[in-house]
Amino acid sequence: MYPIVNCISFTGGDTGIAISKKAGMIPLQMELGGKDACLILEDADLDLTASNIVKGGFSYSGQRCTAVKVVLVMESVANALIDKFKAKVAKLTVGPPEDDCDITPVVTESSANFIEGLVMDAKQKGATFCQEYRREGNLIWPLLLDSIHPDMRIAWEEPFGDINKAILISDAMETGTVQINSAPSQGPDHFPFQGLKDSGIGSQGIPNSINMMTKIKTTVINLPTPSYTMG
Template sequence: MPHTIAHWADNKPYPGSSGNTAPVTNPATGAITGHVALAGVPDARHVIGAATAAFPGWRDTSLAKRTAILFRFRELLNERKEELAAIITAEHGKVRSDALGEISRGQEVAEFACGIAHLLKGGLSENASTSVDVSSLRQPLGPVAIISPFNFPAMVPMWFFPIAIAGGNTVVLKPSEKDPSASLWLAKLWAEAGLPDGVFNVLQGDKDAVDELLTNPDVKAVSFVGSTPIARYVYGTATAHGKRVQALGGAKNHAVILPDADLDLAADSMVNAGFGSAGERCMAISVVVAVGSIADDLVARIADRARRLKTGDGTRDADMGPLVTRAHRDKVRGYVDQAERDGAKVVVDGRQVEPDGDAGGFWLGPTLIDNVRTDMSCYTNEIFGPVLSVVRVETYDEALALINANPYGNGTAIFTSDGGAARKFQNEVEVGMVGINVPIPVPVAYYSFGGWKSSLFGDTHAHGAEGVHFFTRAKVITTRWADPSHAGVNLGFPRND
């Protein structure tokens, strides 16, 4: 029987009062497995209110106690990640190994946040002026909102909330209504780890919930990941209401394959990066830029590998699962149809896939399109599906110009055996994250994630040192004391709690 997926406030489920819901489906079967609550404005304000009420106490909780809870959360997550992976597979459709990989990358940020004390250290200048000391410190912002997409229901929220919580903020997470259950599982884990009531909250919903988060004066910052049009809207609306915003938008990621590249490595990498998670990744490679005479050989190698992939139910022995909804699957198919009408060659046709799964699933197999032009819709749009387009160019300079002319600047890669060419590329390409013989250059947690151009709105990237700075603000204190103070005698060993 389909169940109701509620909100979460004050460490317990909150059913809400709007009465509105949306269906949640299993993409591998098409069956409705639940109904997620859609918040009205009163529901959103109730959840935000829980975060607001909890902030003063959490802000004043010692770093030692905060990090102890973070360590406990990390240990519980590691022990039970199979449970979370099963939830992700059931609602998103990605295969189990991919779901586990997503959790591991999110867990890296939780581990990074366990060392937050070092990153929150301030500075002190003694006698900056006569008997005057100047010091600096970083303090939390208050309640913050995280609006996350469907494609990574665990990893993307974990890019943000461990650092926000470690820094002394309280959190309202608004997950995608397409796969909302992972957020509640994480909320329960935080409660078990000992996080106080109201520090981590979940607001289910659609645009009404988002708009309240963007405009409510109690919410001090917004982290968003999604498509570029919505990222632009989130950034514009939230900043107009005085909030700090990091809005990560869409992508059109290119991989340049130079003639001296290891073509087997390149072909393997293109298949991995193009079809993993059914291409529903903002860091997926969607355009292969084949330079010079290698194009025919490269396309043949990619096609051979793509044809051997098994598409099917993520709970079975499959390489790639379904797309998240029927509507999204049909939209992606439409790009393939249009590319064919525009004269591109569909070398591997995922529309003809025979999946290992229920006939009602949202299936589209790996698709490889050759001879793509830059005016075709399969090139100009972010498809967000298992479609790999091949653009042929004659020179490195043409490849570089192609990437730099694109409005997106999220991720890119180059495959070459020439260190000089690689160094030239990393210097000249106008993209935020670059891989050299690495197809999906997602930074480790202690570096920061984010693109350039229309792939990012706001100046601060996710996690790493930039993430810590986003969720805290600096304060500088200038001090003069006429006489030294005396704290009295205490022979006990100093404690840091």
């Protein structure tokens, strides 16, 4: 049994980065901010794709770390995908959680204000709204923004096909996890769950977390050299 040693495990964004700078030699496990993206190629099944984007983007009202936040789609199929996505979004119910709605209020007014700030920044910089922006208190209706550019905050900040092509793209990506033909998700507990760069340090998941928080100790027993008596 390995002895447990000091380790800092933290989930957050900028605070986690600040902690890591002060940790010194203490082992770190950090789940920080992320911007989960879907990549859509020309030969994708657009009905399946639209369903996965809606599921990945709006389940739990979008308030989870693995929610779909960015969709990068080939221009030749972009308009068709948007039409299918809009049709599915229109079927989502919006309201209080006691009514078992698909989209419910975010946790605080400050969270709603932050999300609205991202949306308004994108609007001022030329984003196209595929639905009317609507908010009542902490309740924000589902919204798709098109024509997003890197200078927009929403392109970076987190608001809480062909298999050969998919593997090639996965290998080229600098990211902790790639889901092919599905929305982002953490996966079973024995799967590693991690981020790269400012999205995290170390890896979560039962065996990975245990290994992060333990340190191997080696004990070598040097036995005395036996002496032999010649008979």
